[in-house]
Amino acid sequence: MTTTTATQAETATRALKDRASMGVVLAIASTAWFGWGSQGQQALAWLRVGMIVAAVVLVAAALVVHRIPGPPTLATDPQARKVYWLSVAAEVVLIVAGALVLGATSNAAYVSTWTLLVVGVHFLPFVRPFSAPILRATAACCVVVAALALWAGLAGWAPAPTVAGAGGGITLLGFAVTLVVSVAQARGVGAAGR
Secondary structure, three states, X not given: OOHHHHHHHHHHHHHHHHHHHHHHHHHHHHXXXXXXXXXXXOOHHHHHHHHHHHHHHHHHHHHHHHHOOOOOHHHHOHHHHHHHHHHHHHHXXXXXXHHHHHXXXXXXXXXXXXXXXXXXXXXXXXXXXXXXXXXXXXXXXHHHHHHHHHHHHHHOOOOHHHHHHHHHHHHHHHHHHHHHHHHHHXXXXXXXXX
């Protein structure tokens, strides 16, 4: 195997590990969102089912990550690590600041909605360093669900935490499954070709 071929193989393996790792993160977040949705005291049984399904996907995603050799991009690329930590720091600051403002203005019921908006937008800086265009769609869906939760809460249609929790949970779970299945399929194709 030539050096170029070896480097290409390492890059392809790293991309698979990155996607599977994103699946783990999104499954964890999905579980949390389903849990947060119970704050609205509606659809509790469905939210619990969502948490269980997300936990199963988390285990599957972790197994897929474990079976892919080598480190993910975050462990090997200082620029990707910098983008990651800056985005996460900005996310935390914005979530806390928004929660403080919403709490101070007697709008604490919208903290989950604000948080989902910020979480969605925070995915955008990861698209390029992790070669993950799927995160654009993940971000867009989170923003749409946050807008829906805001509308539902203001209109009295449903509690904002229930809509943000269920919608955020379903969105993140759907993308976690998509990532894990795509990696599993790619690994199956690669194994069959050897």
